[in-house]
Amino acid sequence: MVTAVFYVTVVVGVVSAVIAVSHRNPVVNVLSLVVTLFCIAANFALLGAEFLAAAQVLIYAGAILVLFLFVVMLLNAPEVPQAHEPRPFQRGAGVLLAALAAAGGTLIVIRFGAAAPAPAVAGDAHAIGRLLVGPYLFAFELVSVLLLVALVGALVLVKRKH
Amino acid sequence: MPVPTTYFVLFAVALFAIGAAGVLLRRSGISILLGIELMLNAANLALVAFGRQRGSLDTQVFVFFVMAVAAAEVAVGLALLVAIFRARQSIDVDRLNVLRW
Numbered sequence: 525m526v527t528a529v530f531y532v533t534v535v536v537g538v539v540s541a542v543i544a545v546s547h548r549n550p551v552v553n554v555l556s557l558v559v560t561l562f563c564i565a566a567n568f569a570l571l572g573a574e575f576l577a578a579a580q581v582l583i584y585a586g587a588i589l590v591l592f593l594f595v596v597m598l599l600n601a602p603e604v605p606q607a608h609e610p611r612p613f614q615r616g617a618g619v620l621l622a623a624l625a626a627a628g629g630t631l632i633v634i635r636f637g638a639a640a641p642a643p644a645v646a647g648d649a650h651a652i653g654r655l656l657v658g659p660y661l662f663a664f665e666l667v668s669v670l671l672l673v674a675l676v677g678a679l680v681l682v683k684r685k686h
Numbered sequence: 687m688p689v690p691t692t693y694f695v696l697f698a699v700a701l702f703a704i705g706a707a708g709v710l711l712r713r714s715g716i717s718i719l720l721g722i723e724l725m726l727n728a729a730n731l732a733l734v735a736f737g738r739q740r741g742s743l744d745t746q747v748f749v750f751f752v753m754a755v756a757a758a759e760v761a762v763g764l765a766l767l768v769a770i771f772r773a774r775q776s777i778d779v780d781r782l783n784v785l786r787w
Contacts, residue, residue, distance in 0.1 A: 530689045534697050541701055541724055545708025550716050557720055560701070564727050567694060571738045573746050576730075583753050588723070588760050595764045596716060599771050618710030626703035633695045645738075647746045655747045667754045674758030678765035 530570055537563030550596045554589055561585045573647035694735035701728035715767045715777035719760065726756050 540559035547553055565580040645651070656664050701724055708721030730749045737745025771777050 527689055530693065534693075534700075537697070538700055538704070541704045544724065545704055545712065545717065545721055550714065553717060553720055557724065560724065561727060564701075564731055567697065567731055568734055570689060571694065571734050573734050573738075573749075576734060576746055576749055579750060579753060583757060584723075584727070588757055591760060591764060592716065592720065595767060598768065599716070599777060615711060618707060621710055622703045622707035625706050626699055629699035629702065630696060633692055633699065643741055645741055645743055647743060651743055652746055652750065655743055656750070660747050660751075663751060667751060670758050671754065674761045678761045681762070681765035682768045 533563040533566045554592045554596060558585050558589050575647055575649045575652045691735050691739045695732050698728040698732040713778050713780050715779055719763050
């Protein structure tokens with residue numbers, strides 16, 4: 525059962541990821557990436573990280589990609605196909621580099637094989653929260669400052685000059 | 687029978703490669719940011735898988751921080767795109783060549 529769910533999420537996730545980076549229409553890109561992120565959230569749940577699965581759906585699919593969708597609607601700029609490819613080797617080099625990354629990662633994973641995983645620890649909100657306000661309290665507070673800085677920075681960047 | 691850690695990491699590798707291809711091949715600024723998001727998520731998935739392998743919860747806290755930083759990065763990146771679009775009427779990164787040479 526768990527294995528079947530995993531394979532379904534892998535197939536759906538990879539297909540929608542390919543659509544997300546290859547389709548011409550930016551709205552289709554964003555919505556397809558939402559499907560991929562849901563598959564990753566399902567994988568988090570399979571790995572026992574329930575809090576992260578919920579956070580993934582809320583933060584990524586809920587907030588970040590809605591922001592993307594807003595900007596896509598705001599800019600309304602379709603990618604215009606150009607008459608001639610400005611740098612013809614660019615496409616081949618890009619595919620080659622991505623394939624190298626995939627091959628390298630796969631090789632390392634296969635080389636260092638799989639030991640049996642440690643006994644499962646529950647990644648629920650209670651356990652994560654205890655860690656967040658315990659050993660990671662300083663980083664947790666720092667993240668709030670970072671988010672504030674990003675908020676102010678984004679406002680400054682898009683503010684119209686009068 | 688739980689799914690082996692290797693399978694999750696291979697899934698993450700596939701997603702990372704797809705995201706990298708998107709960043710390298712697309713010309714639209716939004717598509718490049720989407721590819722970066724995909725790569726970040728693949729890294730998150732690998733982190734959580736390794737954390738389960740070691741029976742540790744710290745990686746999950748780390749992934750939570752990565753999500754927060756990614757949210758900040760997207761907000762600033764999209765604001766930059768909007769600013770660029772206002773200045774140049776295009777988000778095609780091939781046309782953003784003012785600082786080149």
